[in-house]
Amino acid sequence: MTTEANFRTGYIAIIGRPNVGKSTLLNKLLQQKISITSKKAQTTRFRINGILTDEQTQFVFVDTPGFQTQYTNRLNTAMNRVVTQSMQDVDVILFVIEAMHFDQRDLAALKILPKNVPVILVINKIDKLADKNQLLPFLSKMSKTFEFATIIPVSAIHKMQLPELLTTIRTYLPVNRPLFDKDEITDRSQRFIAGEFIREKLFRLVGDEIPYSTSVVVDQFNLEGDLHKIYATILVEKSNQKAIIIGKKGEKLKQIASQARKDMELLVGGKVYLEVWVKVKSGWADSESVLRNLGYE
Known part of the structure; x- marks a missing residue:
């Protein structure tokens, strides 16, 4: 039986370049759509908190815009500021990339990650791989790019490995009371x-x-x-x-x-x-x- 003594609550920032599936991941974890998605990059513009509460844990996911390196108007500057500010005072970071893809845009997002927060590398879209054995050398390569707390391959769209991801996230969250009512799914109106x-x-x-x-x-x-x-x-x-x-x-x-x-x-x-x-x-x-x-x- 879960008690307040071992209930865990914390903030989890979802970070990555545009179009790697961050908002889809959030919606599938919550099992409800609160963050918009499209096949076009840079759909998300605002920070949106998605809240998932079970018997043991309250996960407060922070969905962010994709870190933008291509456009330089005030809007994109403001969006990049949302990304960097969202990493402050979180307990865990999910750094999301697409399976078999890691380029300069991912590297630019990786470079802004803080060193004092556990970072879980989430390799998304593994359902698109014809041969899953391709993942092994890619996992090895990615493990050398940053000191990740752990690496978890998932398919957000098909909900593959999402229960395992939640279980792993929980281990990094502090023991604390819930911050939101159990029925709340977002802090946005x-x-x-x-x-x-x-x-x-x-x-x-x-x-x-x-x-x-x-x-x-x-x-x-x-x-x-x-x-x-x-x-x-x-x-x-x-x-x-x-x-x-x-x-x-x-x-x-x-x-x-x-x-x-x-x-x-x-x-x-x-x-x-x-x-x-x-x-x-x-x-x-x-x-x-x-x-x-x-x-x-």
Whole structure:
């Protein structure tokens, strides 16, 4: 029987370059979607805490943006700052890489890891390997790059080795009382996550570059009886981007809103009315005041 005397609670930062599966890993560990994902790199922009509580442990996972070395506007500087700040005062770091891939982008992220916090190397996407024997020399190579506490290969998307990962993480967490109620799964509001769901659909449904020039503001988030009424604005840099997002006869924007609404209904456990507009605000990604209002600064 678990008592307060051996209950463990702690913060676990999830770090890595863009597009290695950090947000997918968080969602699968929690068994609920709170962090947005897409095949495009750099989808995550904010620090999001995901909370998993069982009979023995409360895991507080800190999902972070991918450490960015390619772009240098104010937005990406702010995102990199989120990564470095998220490693302060955590108990464990999960450094996530993709199986059989380790390049200069991974190395840049590896170099910012603190030396006084246990780092577990999580090798993700092992389901993509036709021959699992390929992993052995790769594991040996990676063990020489940094003094990792341990190395655990996983497939986040297929939940392979995730129970083993949780068991290992627990050994590095301090004995402590829970910091959150056992039913809480995130420290972010439903309003915040609603905006993120819209942004995810932009990454999934609109061309390669445009999503990086957009942000989402949730103007209203109201509960009227059993109906959540949500009004949101998509910010873009240029008028031609607005036209692309709206699409012919408004079809693209309808598709974005429809898919986001379905995710929101799963999140809130009820019906959602969603209305989305698109507004041109040139230079928002380099504007200190706009970024502050959007929560980046």
